[in-house]
Each structure stands twice: as structure tokens, then as C-alpha cells.
Amino acid sequence: MPTCLPVILRRCHACSSGRFRASGTFRVNAHHKLLDAWLLALCTRCGDTTKLTVVERMNVRVFPPDLLDRLHRNDPGLVAELLQDPVVLRRNRLALDWDDAWRLDTGDPIALGHEAIDISVHFAARIPVRPVRLIAEGFGLSRAEVERLLAEGNLVSGVRLTGRRSSDFAFTLKR
DSSP states (O other), X not given: OBSSOOEEEOOOTTTOOOEEEEEEEEEEEEETTEEEEEEEEEETTTOOEEEEEEEEEEEGGGSOHHHHHHHHTTOHHHHHHHHTOHHHHHHTTOEEEOTTSBOOOOOSOOOOOSSOEEEXXXXXXXXXXXXXXXXXXXHTOXXXXXXXXXXXXXXXXXXXXXXXXXXXXXXXXXX
16 A cells, blocks of 8 residues: 655756656646646756646536536645646656555565465555565565576466566465
């Protein structure tokens, strides 16, 4: 689950840093009957501001009133929603850095015995994480040991466990 907002990877025009933090504020501008809305982000090095387009030239009549209200209130929940929206990310050509912005909640500690354990992983938000890293952290193993279990066939899943995932999955660990 997320613990904070991710870092936005984008080049700063002022200092050429590549990292921004969402400020949590929005700017809304009206052009006659058309509205524009931006999420403001601040450079982590120099503090320069950049605008991330949320909506562009949308007619006032079709603009959802609840969205406009959330924009005017600088709703922190809306900031998190927009940073996970693939349309907003693609429109602004953004990438996110989720390092140190999530935590693994395992619930009760899991004791590794000699039997097989079936585990399901549920993502509270679309955070791209390597399943090998999650499994290693959840069981207190090294990533190399998890890779070894995977190669030996003692870690099986219906989905590929290499690479990154941001959707729910399940696996079985045999010891």
C-alpha cells in the first residue's frame, strides 16, 4: 500500500534536475466557456513549478461539478488518483518513482514450515513492484534466495514473477 505520493520523473527547465514532488495544489483557468486544469509540481532541487495537465479546453457544460469542486478544494485524494491515472501520465509524458513510497503489509507473520503455502497479493494502489522483491521482503529472505526458489520450481504462480507487476497475483511457496 502507498505511504506517500511518488516522485515525478521529469526534467526541470531551471536546474535540469529530474525529480518533482506534487505540491497538492491545482490551478483552474477559464477561457470563455472552456476550462483548463493543472496539477502543480515543485522541483525537488530548486523549487521551480511545473504544471501537469489534468484537463484541457473542456466545455463548462460537460465538466463534472464534483471534479471542479475537488479541484478548487485542492483535494489530496484527487492528487493521488491523478498520479495513478494512465491517461494523465501519458498526456504529460511522465514516469513515477515509487521507491520509498510504499510499504508491505503482511498481516500476521508467516512461519515457513515444510508444507506448501498459498499466498495472494493484493495491491491497494497501482504501484509497479517486482514480485521477487515483495516475496523476499514478506518472508524475510534475500532476493537471491527467492530467485533460487523460483528456478528450482519451489515458487510457482500462474503469472510471471519476474519483471514488474501492479495488479493482484497469487503464488505457492513449497519448502
